[in-house]
Amino acid sequence: MRKWLCVVCGFIYDEAAGMPSEGIAPGTRWEDVPASWACPECGVSKADFEMVQI
């Protein structure tokens, strides 16, 4: 499982944890997060996230 970083605010989407509060189940791969999903912290789009190796 990978992690993705919002380049605007530093929020991290962790595939393992998902975002249950936003309707994204734990284990949801980045590819399967809807394109209309936005950063819960700053509102930027999915396209403004970059993969980070942790």
Add this chain to the structure above:
Amino acid sequence: MAPITIIGSGLAGYTVARELRKLDKDIPLRIISRDHGGFYSKPMLSNALAGNKSAEQLLMKSAAQMAAELNAEILSNTGINAIDRQAHQLHGSAGVLAYSKLVLALGADPFTPELAGDAADEVLSVNDLDDYRRFRAALAGKHNITILGAGLIGCEFANDLLGQNLQIQLVDLAESPLSRLLPPAAGAYLQQQLEKQGVTFHLGSTTQHVQRHGNGYRLTLHNGVQFDTDLVLSAIGLRPRVTLAQQAGLAVQRGISVNRQLQTSDADIYALGDCAEVTGYLLPFVMPIMQAARALAATLAGNTTDVRYPAMPVAVKTPACPTTICPPPAGSIGQWQIEIQENGLKALCVDDTGKPLGFALMGSANAEKQLLATQMPAWLV
């Protein structure tokens, strides 16, 4: 060759640089800023108090880190005060600097409210990281704060200050908060939720006087209401920084005028972000800046690209009433339909054929955000 030069190290300037580096790793790039030049997330300034974050903690990357990451020269603490378009040169505190192409990413200044009284110039505003540091320091030991302006930023600060054990007043000329973005019924709902948490609203009037009084201030509104407060924060709006462009003879309206290639009236000078007016649109928000930065980076890399604005919902960071607003496209005419839910409110703006134009979702209605966002018309196709 003189470098591509960006003035401004905010979100607009740094996003253009980051996107450009994805397309061209080597082209010489210089970024100039009169501030520290470090990267921080400006939206975080209005929800950082609740997390007890210091200005230092909000700084994500220093200017030196950004320079290394972007393979760019960064001149921080360097103000530019003139553009010589003929010579392709900038004049400022670092002397004369040549540019090949110039990007203005200058941001906007907070409006100064017109106030009388001996403490009028002690009113604070928070529009950058240094402002936030001052504001946070000024809050120490205070019990009562007044925010002028119940717009996006005013409401966010009011909510963020709730955890600080303060009395909070919010003053606005309109009859409901966020009046420029929300229909009155939705504004009233947000107001109720903030009131439940302890915010006091003074609506339908503005502040006339700020007098020193004891250790704090006495405020007088135009409607005669008077109250005492320890600190005053102004959040009544922004004015794009256009002076530099204006003095260089570039076309300026409310912001620096640019076409869909983000190009000013000078073919070698571009502008984006809070300082720019893109074919009539003044959109001081993160999402439009990301769109503009991506298009401009492509153009700078040699592939002339128009900016597109899809519908871009804005999340209002008021945890007391989570709110998402997708304003109808400028110039469109519609009616708001309001649906009150048990724990929220849904406002949908539709045209006379019933086609959706925009929305505002509060509380439980946010569940429909993803779906609705895809149905909204683009702002700039």
